[in-house]
Structure formats: C-alpha cells, structure tokens
Amino acid sequence: MFDHGTNGTSLPGLHAALQPLLSARAVTKVYPTGAATEVRALNGVNIDLYERELVVLLGPSGSGKSTLLNILGGLDTPTSGTVRFRDTDLTEADDRMLTRYRRETVGFIFQFFNLIPSLTARENVELITDIATDPIAPEEALGLVGLGDRMDHFPSELSGGEQQRVAIARAIAKRPEVLLCDEPTGALDVKTGMLVLDAIGRVNRELGALVVVITHNAVIAEIADRVVSLSDGRIAGVRTNTIRRPISELSW
C-alpha cells in the first residue's frame, strides 16, 4: 500500500487550505495559427488549487481545459501571466527546473494513454521508477491498479482500460504531489472508465495528492471537491460539492 508518512500530508490542515499548492494568475495562452489569425486558448485565468483536493475541469472542447492542465503541469508555458507551485514561479523556470518539476512532482494521465509501445507494462512504469527519488516498486504500482498479472504484456496486447491503468500506475509510481488527468476515461467504455476513476480516486485519498481531472462528462464532476467550468478560455464558474459522491455510485 501507499506509504503515508513520506509526503507529510497525513491530514488536510487549515494552513494547507490557506496556502495553495498551485496557483495561476492572469494566465493567457495564444497560439498563432497563420499569418494574421491566432487562437486565444486561455484568456486571463486565475485559479488556486490546494493539497489533497480533487478538482474537475469541465467544459466543451476548445474551452482551454487541456491548455490549462498542460501549463499547470509544466508541459507548456503561458504567453503571459504566472503559475506558481508552492513558492516556485513555474513561468520563470528554465527547462532544467521544469524537467525536475515534472520528474519529481507531477504525474500525468492522458486520454490516449501515451505508453511507449516498445516497452512492456512493467517497463513503462520502470521509466518513472528509474528516475524518481522515492518511487513505489513497479510491481506494486501495477498491483494497485489491478494489473499484477499483466505486467509483461506490451501495450498492443492490452485493452484500452488496461493501457490506461498502466498509465495510472506509471503516474503514481513516483508518489506525485500533483496528478493531472486529461480526459482519462475519454477513450474508454463506462465499466472500464469506472475502474480508472476509482484508481484515480484512491491516489487522491490514500496518497493525498492534488488531483485535477479534465472531463466534459458532467456526471464525473460529482466525485470532485470542486468543479471548475471553463468556456472560451475563461473560468465560467466554480462549484464546491458539499458531498463527494463515491465513484461506485456514478453512471453515465
């Protein structure tokens, strides 16, 4: 099981709630698309995200969800505005610092799994455990997502749900403080999607990681602490769920 001690986040304290883990201020991202046109993917986004939170980003496609997630995870840099992780300004960070941030702090899960096709499930997880400072053993991480018996299969030999669970195992093996999931169930059927969400929920609960999940499925939003709606590159609304519905009760 997860080792609770090492992250020092056994309980959500008041101070933690006051000091955000990740905060974005006036974040704007502009993609040039041609000689005269441009796409404003994010337009002045402000958001604070806290430890142990499970946040769902909701919005139609093109609303800027993925762009925001990528910027929060250090996969992309904003055109203007600042993003801070604790006391570090990610927008000022160079490639080396961003690499360290991604390597030590953030876990990613993508809609299309993004496994390395030439590596087995175990080896895909080993990609992380090889470079992380205090990783979970790959076998254990795969066990957590219920893939203990499929460890030596190549991605092409696994179903979509299994592949996504490998991706989860890979993301959590480093004990991330932040887990960013971009439509993790988008390419999966309902039953498999539940399994995946359940695994993500456990990371949030048992590791105490901040989890941000992108979806355009409003039902999934009910498992979150907070639901942030995006529209046209702006935050259209934030809703706090008083009760998080257990994943098992979801259906869509």
Place this chain on the structure above:
Amino acid sequence: MVGAMSPLDKKLFRDLGRMKGQMAAVVVVMACGLMVMVMERGLVCSLEHSKSEYYARHRLADVFCELRRAPNSLRTTLSHISGTAAVETRVLGVATLDIPGMEEPAQATLVSIPDDRPPRLNLLYLRSGRLPLAGRRGEAVLSDAFAQEHGFRPGDTIDATILGARVRLQIVATALSPEFVYELPPGGIMPDNRRFGILWMGERELAAALGLKGGFNSVVVDVSPYGDIRTVRSELERILAPYGARIAYGRREHPSVNMVDEEIRGLRATAVAFPLVFLSIAAFMTSAALTRLVRLQREQIGQLKALGYSSREIGWHYTKFALVAVVLGTGIGGALGLWAGSRLVLLYHPFFRFPSLTFHPEWPSLFFGLVASTATSLAGVATGVRRAVALSPATAMRPEPPGEFRRPAVRFPQLQNLAPPSFRMAVRNLRRKPWQAAFTGLGLAFATAIPVVSVAMDDGIRYMMDFQWRLAQRQDVTVSLVEPGSYRAMTELAALPGVLYAEPFRAVPARIVAGHRERQLAITGLTRAARLSRLLDEEANPIGLPRGGLALSEQLAKTLRIGPGDTLRIEVQEGKRPVFTVVVAALLTDFAGVGAYMDIEALRRRMGEGSTISGAHLEVDGNRWSGFFAAVKRSPRIAAVATTRSVRETYDRMMGDMMDITKVIMSLFAVVLSFSVIYNGARIALSERTRDLAALRVLGFTRNEVAAVLVGELAILTFVALIPGLFLGNQLTRLILASTVTETMRIPVLVTSRAYATAATVVLVSSFVSFGVVSRRIIRLDLLGVLKARE
C-alpha cells in the same frame, strides 16, 4: 540479458529491431563509404610500405650513371668520392631473345653481376635457383615476371642475340631486383612481361659479349647518410665525363622508381578524392536518414519529457541509435575495406614486382573514417532530437498538425484532371515537405552521379588508348637500332620483308632545363611530312611539326611551368653532347607518356651530324608478320621492336582489371545508395503517414491505389533527381579524373550519352525494385487496424 538494462535501453533495442530495415539501409551506405576509404588508403599504404622496405633491404642505389666505357682501373678513383658508402661498376647492354613459339622477338636488358663476390648494391631477390658460379660461362639469371610468363625455370636455356652474336644461355635462377620493380621496356610506358625481360650475367662474360672487356659502362652508388647526393653526382659526372658519361641521376629519376612513385602519387590522389566523395555522400545520407527516424518518434519524445526525462537524457538515448549505426557501419565497412584491399592489392602484383606485396591497413584513415561517420551520424540525430525537444512536451505529444497546403501559383486544371488523384496527392505531399523531398532527391542525385563517373572513366580510358595508338601513333611497329645508324640503315629497315612504308626517327637523350626546373627526356626528331607518328592537339587534329622550335607535351610544359614562346636549354647526353637553346613552338596533347619533338633535320643540325637515325616507324603488311619478325630476329643492329598492337594489348590487360574492380565498386555503391535512399524514404514516409493512408482505404481506395500515392512521390523524386544527378556525375568525373592526373598518364574527361544512359538505367532499375519491395509492404499492412487503435 535484457534484465539489467534501463527501460530506455530496452526501448532502444526493441525500436532498433523494429526499424531494422531502415537501420540496415543507413548502415550499408555508411559501410560502403568507409570501405572505399579503408581500401584505397590501405593500398597506398601497402605500396609505400613494400617499396621502402624492399629498397632498403635490397640496397637500391642512390645514384646511377651510364657512360660509354671506362676502364676498370677507374674503380678506385670512384670509390674515393667523398660521401659514398658503396660504389659498384657494372656492364649494361641489350639483347634480342628468340623465344620458341613466339613469332616476334623479345627484348632483354642485360645487367652484369660481380663474378667473384656477391653484389653490394641492387641486390637480387632470388625466386628460384642460385646465382651464376664464378668461371662458369653461359649462366644467367632471368627476371621472374618474364620467366613466369613463358614458363622458364632454372635449368632451361634461352637463345639471345647480343651485338649480333647468338648465344645460348642457361637459366640458373629467376629473380627480382629493386631496380626493376616496374619492368619498363626502353621507351615503353607499361611493363610487357611477354616481350621484355631482364637478364643478369657474370660481369666478365657480359663485358666481353658487349665489347667492353676490362671496362664498365654503368656506375651505381650508395650515398652514405652523411654524404650529399648532389656533390656525389657532380663528382661522378666530372670524373666520368671523359668516358662519355651521361648525367648522373638520382634514385627518383630512375625509370622504375619514378613509375612506382608516380603510381603511388596517382593512387594517393585517388585515395583522397574517392573516399572523400563516397564518405561524404554516406555521411550525408546517414545524417538525413537518422534525422527522419528521430522525427518519427516525436510523440514519444514529448511523452518522455512529460514524464520528467531531461532533454539531455533524451538526447543521449537517441544518440545511442546513431552509435549503434556507427558501430555496425564502421565495423562492417572497416572489415569489408580490409578484405577488399587485401584482394585488390593482388592486382598490383603484375605491375609492381615486389618480393612481397601484402595489404597494410592505414589505421589513421580508418580512425578518420570512424570519426567522420560518428560525427555525421550524431549531427543527424542531433538535428532530429533538437527539433523534438525544442517543442513543449504538450506540442510534441500531439500528432503533427496537418501540413499547410497551398494552391500552386501556376495551375493547369486540364492537366490536373488528367492526373489520377493519387498522383495529385503525391505532388502535394512533396510540396508540403520541400526539405525532406530535397534530401531524398539529393541522395538519388548522388546515386545517379556515381555510375556516370564509372562509365565516363571507362570511356576516357578507351578514348585515351584510341587517341594514343590509333590517331597519334599510327605505325604498326617501331624499330630501334642498337647504335644510331646512317641513312643506309634506313634503307635496310625499309627493305625488311613486309614493310610497306617507313619513317625515320632520331631520339637523343637530353636534359631539358627551364630555369631551375629540369627533366631527363628523349628528344625525338621526326620528319615534317611524317604521317605515322603524328602530333595532335586536344581535339585530335594534327599540329604540324614546327620548323625550328620544340613541340612539347602539354603535361610536361605544365610540370616545367613553361608555355609556347619560352626558351629551354637542352643538354644532349649523346654524341658530341651539344648544349643549345630552343624555343617552345607548340604544345601537343599526350594522354600517356610525355614527349618533346623537333624537326629531324633541325635536330641533326644541332647534333652536328648527317642523316643519322635511331630507328624507324613502320607500316607492315598484315599478312607478312612472320617474315618480318624472322628478319628482325636475325638482324644484329636492331635493339628493340615494339608493335603498337601489343603495346595496346598490354595496356588494355593491365588497366582492364583495375578498371573492372573500380567499376564494380562504383556500381555497387550506386545501387546500394539508390536502393537505400528509396527504401528508407518510403519506409519513413509510410510510418509518418500510416493514418492518412488508412483513411484513404476507408474512403474506398484499393490497396494498390494507396501504394501508388507513396510510391508516386518517390517516383516523381527519382525522375526529378535524374537530370541534376547526371550533371553532378559530370562534375564528379571532372573532380575525380583531375585528381588522378600524373605526368605519364591522364584520362581525358569524356562524358558520353552512354555514361548518362547507364547511370539512368542503374538508378531507375534499383528504384523500381525498391518501389516493388515497399509497395508489397504497404499492400500487406493492416491499414484499417491502424485507425482503430492509436499507438
């Protein structure tokens, strides 16, 4: 074995396994480049090595001097010249040999060896038998090449005519000599082991046969390490001048030594130009192919970055791809080069008679090739990786956005409607990635260029031989006299059986001096009306023999840095040894050998002699050769007979083997190059666009139509690259031939339609074969499956 490896290394090996086709294409091209490098440089190294070892061990003399006759009593004086380590006097002569079963006479150079002690200089290397015993008459050592050609063995006898007297000699040994590594017949430019050999005989017996009893006509000197060659030479000339000495010349001016040096020089130039061309093409292709391979992994690079791998770690991972290619490419290329070199060196055996000529690889060049291959491969990978890691991981992980397609500025709607949609797609894809298309095109252009070079060289050599022996020297046979003869000798030669027409020539050995440059050469006097031996310009038009001045080979004029109108000093080494100045009146084209020509009357006037001749160029009735040769064999005054046909045949045979090898190597390289460029281009394009092609299948395209889109692109490139490729071939031919020019041989640049046609055929055929291979792959691919699951 996979257990202990890091996951990235496992990925490396599995990816390599999946891309083995593409990697093989890269490796093969790299190996070819390196092979040529190792082989060519190794050949040069081997010749240098064999040469210097042989010369040192068999004590090749430093200075040579020929004279008319000096008494043996002069030996003591000679040995006291300061700076000499060893002085040997000897007797040289010529003989005509009557070989059973051979219609024409063979010639031999006669060289004496001391009777009662082993030679001090120019030691013989005995292949079989023993040296002649002191006091035993009629024993001789025969040069190994000649002996082998005719199957002579110790114990056999050979009939020779020396100064008109027929003697039967018993062969006691076959041998090699450092002085005759290149067995040149007097006046010839190629060894002819069938018609020319060397005979070594006891000094007293040979001197008697040549009418030099108690004297010598040749001196060879070994200069001590502290001695000065120039002083020794001038001392020799001073002491021997009263005895009719020609100049004393150094080792480098010795015909055999000079030819070996020239050959090595030519080879060394080739060994720079050739490998450089091959290696740079290989390097370029390797680099371009690796760039594309890395670009295929763009999404995976994005992922690795997202997972927290640094750009450096990712860079190193992909560097290993290049290193694997380098290790395999250089390993295979090096091994092939060593193997090919050791085979090729055997081809030099008939040219160069060394006791042993084995392949000595030149390690620095192997090292250089390795560094060059590594550097270019790394550069290729770096380009790809740099582009991929420069993208933010978010961008890199997305599939490449659809390319921007633009409408062409000039459109031909009717034409467009004629072309099938797959063709239109192919054209647009090329327009979308112009750089990639340019790289593939350049590779194909190189592949086209190489066969042009090989055929052009072949044509050049053919033309050179034709020029030299059909257009310039039109005589059937050249006869040289033992001693310059009078006009009566001319009548005698013209009266030989079968002779239809005869033209006299006068050849005098001379030192040609232009400022501080000088050259030892025979000046040939020809009649102004000569129609057999003609002087030609570059276009093979006859140039008239100037009335007063000298006509000089262009190549020689270049060496001496002179041109028409310049004045030369001529120091004749024969007869009254006159010294005179003469104006260079015309330059002539000579592809093989160099010459200096004068009006025979003018030359005789300068020599202060009447109607002397050195020999004659003859036209002989083709049906009466046997009668002609029989008479020549009987004639005591004839020293040498060279039939144009046999010279040409020898040249053909000697050059033929070398050219064949070169042609094979070049064609191989061209095929490998075009095949791998196309194969790699197609395979990578296939991986890049599997989804597009799959989409076409969904739309209802047949498998063949889908294959046509991809192959169409490459076919267009092949055709487009053809014309620049042929032009490149032309330029490359000029570059390579310019690098092989030596004073004695120059292959004319002659790029004919044959060369272009051959090159086009080679490239088109190998292209179509690789199209076939790639099409089969596309047809077998489960394209519909591709759409279902994304990698």
